[in-house]
Amino acid sequence: MTEASTIAVGAETSAPAGHDEARSLTSDAWRSLKKNPIFWVSMALIVAFLLMAVWPSLFTNVDPAEAVLKQARERPSANAWFGRDIQGYDIYSRTIYGARASILVGVFASIATVLIGGAMGVIAGYYGGWLDAVVSRVTDIFFAIPLLLGGILFMATFPNDVDSPYLLVVGKVVLVLSIFGWPGLARLMRSSVLQVKPNDYVQAARALGATPWRIIRAHVLPNALAPMIVVATINLGVFISVEATLSFLGIGLTPPAISWGVAISDAIVALRTTPHILLFPSLFLSLAVLAFIMLGDAVRDAFDPKSR
């Protein structure tokens, strides 16, 4: 530096050394996610379950609806890997096919709650005033009803017919989970919007004359989304278990539909003598729930700057 630096206005050209390429917060999060083994384990499980849901025939060519009554309650063997259940169905095949119901319910209920809860949360947090008051009171009301109780009440009030189509029943379960699941996300979203809103970059955009929609889209949402994504991922696991519970109670999916909850329910009667019938569907159910919860945890760790 020479004499010219006495009035130095343009001298600060070097960035804090070392960071040569552009690094966004998202790419930082991704880098730390990549190093986390829990992330990879949960992703592997989730990919496996997704494949089961979409192409069950990839995993088995045994027809899950084919009952071999005389082999009922058979223990695991070379031709029926997980054994056979009370009706003589192949448990392996039925467990694979059962993934579809769980994944469908989990994924769609999560998408629906994110859309409804996210929108409500943004409206309440960003606009405030009476809109906030209304949304907050509504979420309070829904909050008072536990998810499972709400599900039971709803499904008991609108029971399934024996011949209701599969998708209608799945749709009903998704609907009830969405109705009772969005308030949690709305609250979460509202509070993160409230945290983001006072930041000067939001004020700067207002000062530039940006429309509310632009501010929400460009500034508020990208900075407020992370906690909701984490919780929505964890919720996905919760929804899967609630679906199984409803089916177990006989008010969600009912036979002949194939689902882990139905399988567990059927297995209970033979619990003492042939526990393997219960073991495999419950194991898959637990793994699926666990996988989503682990993924949520891993994502949270990656987005939380304090852990980095």
Added chain:
Amino acid sequence: MAEAILTATDLVKYYPIKGGVLRRKVGDVKAVDGVSFELLKGETLGIVGESGCGKSTLGRLLMRLEEPTSGSVVFDGVDMYAQKGRAMRKLRRDIQIVFQDPYTSLNPRKTVGDIVGEPFDIHPDVVPRKGRRKAVQDLLDLVGLNPEHINRYPHQFSGGQRQRIGIARGIALNPKVLICDEPVSALDVSVQAQVVNLMEKLQDELGLSYIFIAHDLSVVRHISDRVGVMYLGKMAELGEEDDIYGRPTHPYTQALLSAVPVPDPTLRDKKEQIVLKGDVPSPANPPSGCRFHTRCWKAQDKCKTDIPLLELRPDGAGEHLSACHFAQPREIIETIDVSDLADGDLDTGRRDTASLEPVGDGPADS
């Protein structure tokens, strides 16, 4: 005298305090309570005051980030608070802001290019889409950043560099007025001067008018042509830089000036210090009459009942605006004019070394 670009008249901003179960209004925080001033073309008006005096609220009112409770701002002949929709958006081009905290003023998920280019996205007719990248790079260059860093993210820059990014965004639309809300107070000492110099350079090159809000009286003196001193939502004194620093007539200004530590140990015992009693009262329940009377050593009964008006009062060498019933000039600090010194022998105009006090080491000293 240059003409005014912005005229604020009787600006008032009260924030309601709600209490009780029914969230009824139980009072007001009187953040800004009747402030009037003019900003002239090309000048820098400094606004100083301690925390809670309303200076930041004033800045937000001038930006119309808040709606005033009453009062008006006329910007370039247009009544700002009467504008709506498109007209208001157009007006916003001409008046921009630089924030205090370089860490919260930039969206962490946007690149520098997105941040500095956002003004062009919002006002697409300013620069054609094709020319925007170039325009952003020119702006980065202008504020002393490497134009090649356009794709980096804010967290890859230091505080001073981030403040430059914030300034680049502020001047992107070529505004007429830039409101600077404590733009250097979050920066390190050695970086502060860089940013202050940059702001002075930009003012010269772009003909900007600044409203420079700060609590640091030294920085404000350095950059301002005129200075307003605020106390509890009111303007206590307003005048030319020399009037305020050389011939302050309001007791609060005098106390404030006397409290500023000057980086010169030889002034230790020579500088008179007025120690004020107590703390600034709450703006939710400001004192009656003159708001300063609870801490003022000159206060009389009149001060408790009559609100002193901000009007021209004699200061010994002329007159300037002051809001004190008993306004009287008092020299607090001896000013040295160093503007004649050439850049080269910039020796901070230090005092005659012969007059130095004996130097002690240890307990006996001071």
Added chain:
Amino acid sequence: MTTSETMARESAKSSGQTYKPQDGLLLEVEDLHVEFHTPDGIARAINGVNFDLFEGQTLAILGESGSGKSVTAQAIMGILDMPPAVIPKGQIRYCGQDLLTMPDEQRRRTRGPEISMVFQDALSSLNPVFPVGWQIAEMFRVHRGMNKSDALERAVKLMQRVQIPAAKERVGAYPHQFSGGMRQRIMIAMAIALDPAVLIADEPTTALDVTVQAQIMALLQELQEERQMGLILITHDLGVVANVADKIAVMYAGRIVERADVYDLYRQPGHPYTKGLLESIPRLDQKGQQLAAIGGLPPNLMRIPEGCAFNPRCKFAQDVCREDRPALLEVAPGRESACHFAEEVLHG
């Protein structure tokens, strides 16, 4: 001040351990190094710091963020989080005894009665769920084994000493019921409660308004004179330093680059960094001033430049500065500078 006298007599402190300064020498910091081991690498926060502190002396440690000034204070107090911090080398001797090698229990007992600290942020340093009087009294109960009512009475006296109006009535009030300046007074009261020999004030007035800052600095000075404490004032504010310090140590990138008497340093800085700082701050008593900013940025502590850490920003820098790290050497009686061109800086 009678309260302080009684306290001083009580100084046969409950720990049993006594510390006696030799010729007024309270604290010696010798070749102190502190590193932070982070996932991204090792940040060398302090790289060989030396200084002494005498009774009744005010030493200002001046530096910007990242200079290591606060880490130095935390190392002396023993409140660094280890890990990530590591002290690979160095000594901090209090009355001749090395604090770093002392057993933990013994060291803990020095905090409060021997060395204590005032922090920048009084609000987060006070526990919000207990009354302030209770928090001050806690010091007496824990360290002196006083009973509740005696301790509380003593707390009231201390609150009066730090000029908190209506101390008796407000002893039961909670931290949030006080203003920033009053909270800082309470922090000071807690820090001096056990009559320490060394008081470290880490940016004690940075969060305060200027009129309140003046009150707090005056109070600190008064207490220091009254009790003959050694005061280490850690700050970035050249104005505050000029008003209260006896000696100054200027830190840059974890080293002391200049150490001098306050009058000498302001009259004639002996290091380009100090000189740059003095020339870059606007002064209240000058008009028409040109600010000569220091170019560039403070270094990243993970990649401190070779040679003199300041060389990339220094207008005196030559090849030697990029290769050789200058030692802190005496350049004039009573003053030291770590610069190859200290002579030129001093007289140039």
